[in-house]
Amino acid sequence: MTDREPMSGTTDCGGDAAAYVLGALEPEEADAFRVHLQDCAVCRDEVEALGGVVQALPLAAHQYAPPRGLKRRVIGEVRREQATTGRSVARTRPRRRGPRQLLAGGAATLVAAAGAVTAIIELSGGAAATVFQAQVVGISGSAQLRVTSGHAELVVRHLTPPGRGHEYEVWLQHGKAAPVPASVLFGVNSAGDADVGLPKPVGHRLSAVMVTQEPLGGSPHPTHDPVIVARLHGIS
Amino acid sequence: MFAQRRNLKELADEDLMVLVRDGDPRAFEVLFDRHGGPAFSLAYRMCGSRARAEDIVQEALVSLWRAGGRYDQSRGSVRAWILSTVHNRAIDSFRREAARPTRPLDEGALTERLAAPELTDVEAERRIDADRVRGVLRELPDDQRQVIELSYYGGFTHLQIAEMLSLPAGTVKGRMRLGLGKMRIALGEAGVLP
Numbered sequence A: 001m002t003d004r005e006p007m008s009g010t011t012d013c014g015g016d017a018a019a020y021v022l023g024a025l026e027p028e029e030a031d032a033f034r035v036h037l038q039d040c041a042v043c044r045d046e047v048e049a050l051g052g053v054v055q056a057l058p059l060a061a062h063q064y065a066p067p068r069g070l071k072r073r074v075i076g077e078v079r080r081e082q083a084t085t086g087r088s089v090a091r092t093r094p095r096r097r098g099p100r101q102l103l104a105g106g107a108a109t110l111v112a113a114a115g116a117v118t119a120i121i122e123l124s125g126g127a128a129a130t131v132f133q134a135q136v137v138g139i140s141g142s143a144q145l146r147v148t149s150g151h152a153e154l155v156v157r158h159l160t161p162p163g164r165g166h167e168y169e170v171w172l173q174h175g176k177a178a179p180v181p182a183s184v185l186f187g188v189n190s191a192g193d194a195d196v197g198l199p200k201p202v203g204h205r206l207s208a209v210m211v212t213q214e215p216l217g218g219s220p221h222p223t224h225d226p227v228i229v230a231r232l233h234g235i236s
Numbered sequence B: 001m002f003a004q005r006r007n008l009k010e011l012a013d014e015d016l017m018v019l020v021r022d023g024d025p026r027a028f029e030v031l032f033d034r035h036g037g038p039a040f041s042l043a044y045r046m047c048g049s050r051a052r053a054e055d056i057v058q059e060a061l062v063s064l065w066r067a068g069g070r071y072d073q074s075r076g077s078v079r080a081w082i083l084s085t086v087h088n089r090a091i092d093s094f095r096r097e098a099a100r101p102t103r104p105l106d107e108g109a110l111t112e113r114l115a116a117p118e119l120t121d122v123e124a125e126r127r128i129d130a131d132r133v134r135g136v137l138r139e140l141p142d143d144q145r146q147v148i149e150l151s152y153y154g155g156f157t158h159l160q161i162a163e164m165l166s167l168p169a170g171t172v173k174g175r176m177r178l179g180l181g182k183m184r185i186a187l188g189e190a191g192v193l194p
Helices: A017-021 A027-039 A041-060 A068-085 A099-104 A106-114 B002-010 B013-021 B025-047 B050-066 B078-097 B121-138 B142-152 B158-165 B169-189
Strands: A119-124 A127-136 A142-148 A151-157 A166-174 A180-186 A194-197 A206-215 A228-231
Touching: A017 A027, A017 A041, A017 B169, A027 A041, A041 B025, A041 B078, A041 B121, A041 B142, A041 B169, A068 B025, A068 B050, A142 A228, A151 A206, A151 A228, A180 A194, B002 B025, B013 B025, B013 B078, B025 B050, B025 B078, B050 B078, B121 B142, B121 B169, B142 B158, B142 B169, B158 B169
Parallel strands: none
Antiparallel strands: A119 A127, A127 A142, A127 A228, A142 A151, A151 A194, A166 A180, A166 A206, A206 A228
């Protein structure tokens, strides 16, 4: 605290600090408290002191060894991602940009975000499916694009649901042209899963499939950065 | 290869994070070995289901792998970063599925408790700290411990807790403040917090 800072911004100053560090304030209250913190040294001190206690609370849980299969699953997924991207995922993530910039540079964004991907040929029911691992950016979950006899299906698992009043929209990119709507909107079930078929057969010029979060009903142009990018190659 | 692995195990968490940022999965594996147990224990304490706890930890750790470049040492330890991510992921899952554990945990349900002989010196010290934190929480008055546990482990807001316990919202906040304040003093005296 400095000498010039006020001791208190409100008469019940400090009353929210404990609930704040516990994450127990309602979202609007937390936003207001964050603003209050900028001017109130007393609350900042209290948040710092009580925040240390909250950081210690995980220790109060009885300690178990992780189940044997868990490490295999986690490290397996990490190694798969490392193998498909060939380097740190964090370095291939595009920076956040405004919608206007996204529209202007949509094609470049796709190429930069996708990085290197691997196509895997699978045999399913007698038909060969080409599976493209997609990159999921800024949200949790996994996604892959499966192409069978020219028909594509986007398969997402454990995906973060779209925000309130929003849904996911699929975009297609041909060559290096700007992405165009695939006329497909989707949400996910409680597990974050969805199997989304694309309505038209994919052509050889299709270079990428991406997904953005858009207001309900969709948008004529992407208004957010893509959260899923599947870069295609070798489609015939 | 073995020498390399041994060297990685000698690195501090913060140094391992530099390698993780550069995409080294072996460094991430060492971090899992160090913090996978506490991460799973926290998730299990919060959701009460082994399968769900595993899903939460997997989601959280894979997201951390992807976000390795965003780790900021000035904002806390790697361990705190991992555990807060697991905590947030569990809360997200509660809110997404509107499901929380409905009955007290059966602590005997898991058979893979960390066995004392497996502990390194650092882990043994952490276990002692864990016992102290558990003891301090247990010694709080019931009404203060209850609101802290409901909010931190259950992910409930103070208004939800007030409704659940038929209390004024201000009382819930007051109990949180009193409880955390007492814990701050007790953990400082016990040497767990500076």
